[in-house]
Amino acid sequence: MKYLTQLLIIFAFTFLGEALSALLPLPIPASIYGLVLLFLALKLKLVRTQQVEDVGSFFISLLPILFVAPMVDLMDCWETLRSALLPSLAVIVVSTVFVFYISGRVTELVLRKQEEKHHD
Amino acid sequence: MTEFLSENALWALTLTVAAYQLGAWVQKKTRIAALSPILTGAALVIVLLIVLKVPNAQYQAGMTHLSFLLTPCTVCFGIPLYKQLDRLKGNLTAIFAGVFAGAAASIFLIAGMCFFLRTENAVSIALLPKSITTAMALPLSEKAGGLVPLTAAAVILSGILGNVAGEGIAKASKICHPIAKGVAFGTASHVAGTAKAAELDELTGAVSSLSLVVAGILTAVLMPFLLPLFA
Numbered sequence: 512m513k514y515l516t517q518l519l520i521i522f523a524f525t526f527l528g529e530a531l532s533a534l535l536p537l538p539i540p541a542s543i544y545g546l547v548l549l550f551l552a553l554k555l556k557l558v559r560t561q562q563v564e565d566v567g568s569f570f571i572s573l574l575p576i577l578f579v580a581p582m583v584d585l586m587d588c589w590e591t592l593r594s595a596l597l598p599s600l601a602v603i604v605v606s607t608v609f610v611f612y613i614s615g616r617v618t619e620l621v622l623r624k625q626e627e628k629h630h631d
Numbered sequence: 632m633t634e635f636l637s638e639n640a641l642w643a644l645t646l647t648v649a650a651y652q653l654g655a656w657v658q659k660k661t662r663i664a665a666l667s668p669i670l671t672g673a674a675l676v677i678v679l680l681i682v683l684k685v686p687n688a689q690y691q692a693g694m695t696h697l698s699f700l701l702t703p704c705t706v707c708f709g710i711p712l713y714k715q716l717d718r719l720k721g722n723l724t725a726i727f728a729g730v731f732a733g734a735a736a737s738i739f740l741i742a743g744m745c746f747f748l749r750t751e752n753a754v755s756i757a758l759l760p761k762s763i764t765t766a767m768a769l770p771l772s773e774k775a776g777g778l779v780p781l782t783a784a785a786v787i788l789s790g791i792l793g794n795v796a797g798e799g800i801a802k803a804s805k806i807c808h809p810i811a812k813g814v815a816f817g818t819a820s821h822v823a824g825t826a827k828a829a830e831l832d833e834l835t836g837a838v839s840s841l842s843l844v845v846a847g848i849l850t851a852v853l854m855p856f857l858l859p860l861f862a
Contacts, residue, residue, distance in 0.1 A: 525703040538851050540766030542705035542822075543844050549709030560714060567707040571836070574704050574826035575669055575794070576651045580694040581787045582673035583680070587687050588780050598748040599781060600788075602758050606740045607789045607819050610762055611797060614733025614842070615806035615815030621725035622808050 517566035520558060524549045643693025650675040667795040669823075705764075705822055708840035711829070715837040722810055729811065730842045733818035734849040737762045742857045752861040753778040759854055761785035763847040764821040771851060775858055786821070793820025794827040813838025818846045 528545025552558040592599065653675065654668030680690055712719075719726070738759055745755035757777035760768040765786050772782035793816055801812050809832045816824035817839035825843055829836030 521703050521707060524709070525706045528702070528706060538767060538770055539848070540702075540764065542702045542764070542766060543847065545702065545706035546709045546712070546840065546844065549706055550712050553709065553713035554716070560710065563707075563710055567710040570700070570704040570707040571711070571826075571829050573700060574822065574829070575667075576648065576672075577698060577701050577704065578669050578787070578791060578794075578823050578826070579647050579651055579672045579676065580691060580698055581783075582669060582791060583676045583687065584691055585784055585787065586677050586680075588784050591780050592778075592784060595750060595754040595778075595781065598745070598750050599754060599758060599785065601748070602741055602744045602750075603761060603785050603788050604792065605744065606737055607762065607792045608796070608800060609740055610733045610737045611793055611800050611815045611819035612804050612806075613736045614729045614818040615801060615811045616804060617732040618725050618729030618814040619806055619808055619811040621728045622722060622810060625722075625725065 514566055517563050520563050521549075521566055521570065524552070640693035640696050643690050644697055646676060646679065646690075647672065647694065647697070650679075664798055665795055667791070669791055670795060701822070705840075708825065708829075708836070711833050711837040712840055715834050718834055719810075719837065719841070726810065726814055726838060726841065727845065729814035730818050730845045731849060733814070733842075734762070734846045735853065737819075737846075738850060738853050738857060742860055746860060752776070754781060755861045756858065757781040758785055759857065760850050761789050762819055762821065763850045764843060767847040767851065771854055775854070787823070790820045790823025793824035797824060797827055798831075809835045810838050814842045817842025821847075 525541070525545045527548055528541040528543070531544040532539060532541040549558070549563070553560060589596070651668045651672040654666070654671030657671055658664070658666045658668055676690070680687060741758050741761070742755070745758060753776060756775045757772050757779065758781070759777070760771040761782065763786070765783065768782050768786045769779060773779050797816050797820065801807070801815060806812055806815055812831065813828050813835040816828040816835070821843045825836060825839040828839035
């Protein structure tokens, strides 16, 4: 029963997210509405952590496996993308690595600056 | 055979989970971090589909029964975000600075590279939103006249690249703080990167999920300013 209730709450928030995403004209997907709503419900104590935690962790641990099928799906798109393949791959690899580097470094630097201030 | 397979979805689910588990076992045994079970699992599935002459479309049709979980699984990041709230509060400036730097760098670097590589406009536009989550990137690309299948492929590749190489990049560039790592995973590699971030540490996963949301919104806001380059 415990897991069933948790599943119900998570599905209900997902459904609310789907509904908001369909009703509101913003380019925000259902998953993000649902994430924010679930966060707010926890913050406002409408839902307690123990009421979603176990199934929540299970779902989060499931995530990587959900990316296998989209990877496999790439086998069918080579034909359409062949003409732009090399430049696209170059852009994807270079920009992903650079964005990872720059966002991580900037955060790290600001965090350090703040820590130094605390020590002064 | 084909008829049975098209009516029964369980073979696709079983195959995927088995291939992933085998990949995870190989990664553990070889201790090569780059051998992500997402990559080895997908490679194994592709080889089997080709050898058994099963069309990819049929496999994908079976996998929709699992893929629909992507939305509720992403919603669940509301939980670590709430649990880690106290550790996030004092660090919001650093998080937003990092995400903003990353999202802006992403879109300007892609625009610049496309400009110099002289890619077609539909290709350039398709690549601009590639670091954000699929559900946000596809509509942005479509509305601006981008090649939508390319956006879909680019989003997946960016996600998997961050998932697989992120730890290595973080180590090489001295991104050590769990919050800084989370920002990097979420900003560069959306949900796929966040999946890896959550494996590393709950705080890193929470920050990554927050970053992917902020990066998505920032990209949607910034992208229109660069579109005149590719009109």
